[in-house]
Amino acid sequence: MDSKRLLLLCIIQGLLCSVGYSANLDYYTAGVVEFRQSILGLDAWSENLEAYVEIIHSANASATDIIVFPESTLNALGSTTFVPSPEDGINPCLNGTHYEEFLVTLSCAARNSSKYIVINLTEKQKCEDTPDDPRPCASNGLNIFNTNVVFDRQGVVVSRYRKVHLYAESKNLTYRPELVTFETDFGVTFGQFICFDILFYTPAHQLIVEQGITDFVYPTMWFSQLPFLTAVQIQQGWAYAQNVNLLAAGASRPSVGSTGTGIFHGRQGTLTSVMKHDNGERAIYVAQVPKITRRGRRSLQESRQTAASTNFYMMRDALEIYQTQLLQLDVGTNGSSSGQICQGSFCCNYEVAWRERESPVNAKFYSYRVGVYDGVRQDQNVDANYIRNCGLFACLGPAIEECGLLPEEGVYPQSPVIFTQLVIKVTYPESREFLLIPDTLRDNLMPLEPSQFEWLQEQSSKESYHHEVSFSLAETQELDNLLTFAVYGNYYDNQCTFGVGTEQEQLACGYKGGSSSLRSLGLWLTLMPLILLGLRSR
Structure with missing residues (x-):
């Protein structure tokens, strides 16, 4: 019986059959x-x-x-x-x-x-x-x-x-x-x-x-x-x-x-x-x-709101622990910028392009920083989780202390430019327990929708213990109200992450091909029983 006929039967028989219908x-x-x-x-x-x-x-x-x-x-x-x-x-x-x-x-x-x-x-x-x-x-x-x-x-x-x-x-x-x-x-x-x-x-x-x-x-x-x-x-x-x-x-x-x-x-x-x-x-x-078992696309109902007002209290991340650099965006210009920023061995590659925008006289502008962090979230008196973050975020001024803040009452900053391209490329080490999240925010405190960005996460080969992530603004999109465009890498406790710990710990986590020394040790552990069996049979 098709769904329309079933629905009609339910209406005739009353609400008691609504369960079977759903x-x-x-x-x-x-x-x-x-x-x-x-x-x-x-x-x-x-x-x-x-x-x-x-x-x-x-x-x-x-x-x-x-x-x-x-x-x-x-x-x-x-x-x-x-x-x-x-x-x-x-x-x-x-x-x-x-x-x-x-x-x-x-x-x-x-x-x-x-x-x-x-x-x-x-x-x-x-x-x-x-x-x-x-x-x-x-x-x-x-x-x-x-x-x-x-x-x-x-x-x-x-x-x-x-x-x-x-x-x-x-x-x-x-x-x-x-x-x-x-x-x-x-x-x-x-x-x-x-x-x-x-x-x-x-x-x-x-x-x-x-x-x-x-x-x-x-x-x-x-x-x-x-x-x-x-x-x-x-x-x-x-x-x-x-x-x-x-x-x-x-x-x-x-x-x-x-x-x-x-x-x-x-x-x-x-x-x-x-x-x-x-x-x-x-x-x-x-x-x-x-239902996930039947893949289907339905029209999305995105809530749209104006920029956040000052009645909203907002906590702030400890951005001073990030490695950051100020993005040079000149008002009234078209341009682009690209580069790499690292904290230790964890590196973030970015590409940004923009076009000029018309702005009212004496307009207040956001500035932007690119930041990267590899370490534990510093949130006191709660369970800690390990993150590897990379991205672009807005600031009320050029100093890092002015980032991650909402504006004062009656002040409505805007981007000095309209972003036409945003690309973040990062190589993430594999872990037994980790999750890489596209992390975006506009000035109305809503994220971008999947139709507005492109996300690619893949391994170069089945044997690779690295994930290549490319996160970019969709080609058809332009943004003038951006607060965050980042990859949030949640490694939970950072145990069993490739490249972390001793070789023995890595082998215990199942990483037997990550380096030449690990490959050698893993090969010997694999072949040793066969070698001993061969010696005994002689």
Whole structure:
């Protein structure tokens, strides 16, 4: 039966057959929520809950199969709740004796709306329920977790995930990192992770490598950081690099740097996204998400906004640790520039061309630097990850201290030229765990779409332990509002990276052909059993 006839039959028979219909479609309908949490009192969960339920039952959400809410916008330490184990198949709406009101209410909302609902909450768990954890327990006998909870269409808790990489949070870590997935009746299996987890191998990248997961739910309260790690910028870049569907729901309070929500379809780019520049909002963004198993291109719905206002607080990367050089761009000229910049043995090659632009008298201009960095991200009191970054970024003045900043109130800088060509070429060492991400940003705090750039990552041969990356602005594109154009090389912990460590460590990682000495040692290790066998047979 074709999809049109099946849809007609569903309409005739009513909504009960909507599940079977969605399973036969080549897409599902998802909603992600940008949510401004209440700040009335220390723990205003009641107001947040009321707004959650209103969104779930709103007209905009009516067609959705699954809705994802953001991180840390429901409850807090003052109103923690127990969460049933998914293995127990508990429906808090029907059996809510042991759970807080908001968990029961949202279970009922999932049941009444017949939708999968993903929430993030502050969970409590009795330490006695984790007998395999040898660590000392808190004096109150409880563990406190940053937790995702998934309800199915009946309100049953079908999945629970506890955040692995906390960002300066006074909560517990699981004794062992969790790899959590859940299946749906519309034929898609989802992985899940939370906020800061996106920058690490476990669990996000690991679920793709080990289990082949293609779709992810991602609650976040991201605090954007210029020039490489603003929210939608890294969400879209990660989904593109992994070629997966990402449903990202962001907390919405731009005045403290938190916003960023979107739905991303792998190499095809953004289906819908938002970066709020005002006081934040409570809104759901909905898109039809093509299933990865059936490759298809759908029209993209890119959110367009004006340049960021000063109500947006922005963190800044420690750019002083980068090796950088100022790009000479003369106002009112056409020109080009190319070169190489290195930090240690890690080098970045760039080519830039531009044409002149008309600018108002006394206009404020950005300056630009090309930078490269090979080392650990310097972010205090949180899990560290190793990066190899190379790219171009905007500055409010010529000094490095003026880079990675938003302008003052009423000041709207612009590029002194219109970029007609941007090319970055880098050779990256292979690693057992690494991810290379196209990392772009315009002055409205949105990234370029895949149709606007060209990305090529390849190895010169099967035996090569190097990846050649060429990242360029598409030939049809010109840019006059650029903040970042870079390759973000995430090496997680930098273990098992070719060229790092002793020869023995390299061999343990599987690199047996990287250098003449390694080749020789690897050959001897391979031939030694054969040689000994030959000697014994004589």
